[in-house]
Amino acid sequence: MPSFDTDVPVLLLRLDPNPFHHGTLGAVRSLGRAGIEVHAVVESARGPVGRSRYLHRAHELPAGPLTDAPLLALLREISERIGRPAVLIPMDDRGAIAAARLAGPLLGRFLLPAQPAGLPERVADKAELAQLCRELELPHPATAIPGSAQQAADAAAGLGLPVVAKWSRPWLLTGLADTGLRSTTLVRTRDDARRLYELTERAGSALLLQRQLPGAPDTDWFFHGCFTRGGSCLIGGSGRKERAWPPRTGLTAVGRWLPNPEVERSALRLARHLGYRGILDLDFRRDAHGRYHLLDFNPRPGAQFRLFTDQSGLDVVRALHLDLTGRTVPAPRGAPGRLFRAENYALLSAVATAFTGPPASRSTGVRGGHRDVERAWFAADDPLPFLAMTGSWLRSGVRKGARRMRANAVPHLTRPVPAHPLGTPRQP
Template identity: 30%
Template structure:
């Protein structure tokens, strides 16, 4: 009998082992998408979060909640919480990371041998480290001849000058690890918060490196791939422990936040066999296992897809993947339980759209300021159908309702607290003495 993918939402089945979802501060999209994806397949989701009120806690699919403050900085506290959950549920549980900080701490715990409470859903810890450290990823790409843009990892201003002489500008400068810039307090806030920065000539590159390198903010310099933001594509895949690709999905980012160096906020699901075949070949070359979120950009001059990075976790817009019939968290849960893979790959529903409303609006404002879009284009894009929203979901409405009511309450409170303006005086009205 074939085992198809789950298609409709239903209540968690009695006796199914739950899956733990990690939720760090500042990354609420990934955890919401994981909780909903697991719930749609009937898998109980236990949310372990750094803060008390993550939006995913409001989901009807969240079966339990545990707060572990600052676990991304205090791995031992997370380890103890996971051990308590394992004891309560009779053994180690699968754990899924939703963003880079909790991915880092999860990989660290697994490398230290936390198998008494964690069933790994990740690739080999050493491969995770090499994928997250972009300097190591550059070496990995060179060793396996992966199709990546030309990249340099300067450690001094002299090396940065040497890279500048060999680069074709414009170029992109990015942190070597997810936390490399944000953990450098001497940097300007705009740099610390950036995922990547574009430099258009040598002087710009050297000025930026003069800020970064003396502080030990390890960085990569990479040739810019010609083309607008809509040339960014993602491939999401799951590779089982036996090395077989159980599912693959591709999407095109029509808008990203922050523009030019961010995550997709308006995305279309695709049927892109050439890109998907390339992605699976890359994963096979490096011996990858687990959920893969692969970022590509198509060079508008050559039509070639170039790999930017491989994230061993779900995408921030991964709920579109699930709604298109490819439930990667469910596959990871099954694989962690030692259950057989579905007999056939899921049919992907191409032509569906995803929007993250608030981030997309911010992106449109910046694109418009740069002359890259118009408000009429933005409004037309919201009429695409079917449309998957990040927070609003008709089969799980509580998060959107509660978050909207809280937003209204904050606005009303701010309005009451702000000093009232006195009406302007009519210059023709005489003043009282």
């Protein structure tokens, strides 16, 4: 294991109140097992992450949305509780964008990667990402940004229905779950596109319409990496999504570390061009011609980042801590073939696709590679988060089922724009 400066603690920051975010738990365990004191901003200290033996202290999010001023006050308060400078690692897009904006006032309290001004917000913005891909000639789905409801209808028809609709700044939707808005929607008719555009003011950002790239086994890929000065990669790898929830289009329920030179070249080229420093998570989809289109750029760890753990235990959050504390980051010793499984979502995906869905991606592994499994929730040395997740998840499922039954029993006078989620369950 690398030599860590264990006198420097870590604060994990997550502003999206999602109790089932297994990426936060993965970071707690990874850093805690290295002997680092781990703090986390979470929705509830009684949630699954708060039960981990490797979490030194949970700091609960206050109720309601957090603008920059109250967030800065909260982080300063937490810094006083910690008592010494700490590495700050945002675990969602909102947190990454806010941390970059507040980097100046937080100087001396927290260690953060020195990013070009506004970079996390730029790459997380879907419209900015589309423009960036055009500049670099990276494959990206054909995209239209309509300026009116009629333009939205015309663009949807021109791209070829159904089309994928995205809000440019999806992190602004946090707290709007009851409005029916989703970060990503499958638009099937011209009228649906027109009505969705009329919700632009409520969404808080521009509407994008993109040509749909059909999903199939082996088409969805991702890249996770940690970068230092000048966009130099400390550790990184490409992986294939083998199961998703929702099926075919959602978050990674089962993924495998598989070398993919084209995905890796695109990721490294993009990071060097931007001068990116820190952790990133990229999503790609292969089209019928074999080109890998960049779909999303997340300026923080992906939920399945522990998939890319080398033989010495190095992963992206450990590499970032080493880099920001001035320690040497050893050259990674790869372990392709590793499998990541998010138990709750893998179960849902398997059940949903057992009879009607497409087959999962081939899980044959890599010849000569490692075949060990990284589980999102269960760990023999830290069992309480798994037990807490299972109980909370089952209770949440019962509550949602009861609400749907009540809703179906009440006649609706109006119907909202149908939202068919293509993206992951609500994150940053």
